[in-house]
Amino acid sequence: MEYPLKIAIIGAGYWGKNLIRNAASSASVSLVYVCDLDLRLLERARSNFPFIKTTCDSEDIFKAKDIEAVFIATPVVSHYKLAKRALESSKHVFVEKPMTETSAEARELIELAKKNNLLLHVDHTFIYTGAVRKIKELINADELGEIRYIDSERINLGLIQPDVNVIYDLAVHDLSIFNYILKEKPMSVAAFGKSYVTQNRENPVEEMAHIHLEYPSGTMAHIHIGWLSPVKIRKMLIGGSKKMVLYNDIEPTEKVKVYDHGADLDFKSETPSDVIYRSGDVYIPALERSEALAIEISHFADCAVNGKPSLTGGEEGYEVVRILEATQKILKRNR
Structure with missing residues (x-):
C-alpha cells in the first residue's frame, strides 16, 4: 500500500x-x-x-x-x-x-x-486541533500541576437530532478530549437530562443534559450540553494546582489562555485555615493553525x-461509547 x-x-x-x-x-x-x-x-x-x-x-x-x-x-x-x-x-x-x-x-x-x-x-x-494539542502539551509538561477539575459547556440552538439525544451528539467531543488530555479513565459517571421540545413525540430525546465524571486521581469533570441555548458557547475551563486554562473554541485567534491564578492554604500563617489567592500573569500560547x-x-x-x-x-472510540452507554442507562432509570 x-x-x-x-x-x-x-x-x-x-x-x-x-x-x-x-x-x-x-x-x-x-x-x-x-x-x-x-x-x-x-x-x-x-x-x-x-x-x-x-x-x-x-x-x-x-x-x-x-x-x-x-x-x-x-x-x-x-x-x-x-x-x-x-x-x-x-x-x-x-x-x-x-x-x-x-x-x-x-x-x-x-x-x-x-x-x-x-x-x-x-x-x-x-484531538487534532492546535488548541487541544497545546492543552495536552501543557499538562504533560506539568505546567498546570495536578488537574483538579474540568468544567465544559457546549450549548447552542439546535440542531435537534431525530435519532440520538444531545449527549450522543455533543458530549462525544468533550469526552474524547478528556480521555486524550488526562492519563486516566473515569471511575464513576452521573447524568441528568430533560426533554422539552420533543417530550410529547413518540421518540423523545433529551435536549439538555449534564454529565459529572470522577477520576481516580481526584479530578472531577462536568459537561453541560444543550440544543436550547440562544447563543453558541464552546468553553472549557481546566483548573490545575499551579495554573488554569480557559479554552474557548468560539474565539477566532485566542482560543487558549493560560492563567497563573490559584488558591492554596497558607501554611506559614498562624491560622492554618487561611487561604492565599494567587492572581498572576495571563499568556496566550501560539497554536497550530492548520484545519x-x-x-x-x-x-x-x-x-x-x-x-x-x-x-x-478503535480503543479510544470504545472508551467514549462506554461512557455514553453508561449515561443512557442512568437517564433511562430516572425517566
Missing part, C-alpha cells in the same frame, strides 16, 4: 461534505467514490469535484477492488453495519463519532479490524500506509 491512499466516502451530508472537501484537496489520499442515498447530495459533490464517482449503493464501494479505505459519515445507527462490511471487505475504516451505538458493537469492530490487520480510526476531530480535519486525514493515511496505530483508534 502506498500514497495516495484510495478512499471512498459514505455520507455526503452535514459532516460528509467537510470530509469530501478535505479529502479532495489532500495529497495523502485520493478520493475515488462518494456514496449517499440522496441524489441531490451526490449532484452537489459531483458539481464541486467532477473527478469523483458517485453511487447510491454502498455495496459498489465494498466490492470495488481499487478502494483501500472507507470513510463513514452517516447517522450513528448505521455505523456498525457499514464499518463491519468495510472491514469484511478488507478496507481500512475512518468512522464519524460516535463510533457505534453500543460498546458491544465497538468491541466487535475492534476485534474484526485486528483479525484482518486493518486500521479502525474514529473521527474525534478535536484539524486535514491533519486528521493525513494522520489516518500515514497509519494505514505504514501500519501505525491511530491516535484516535
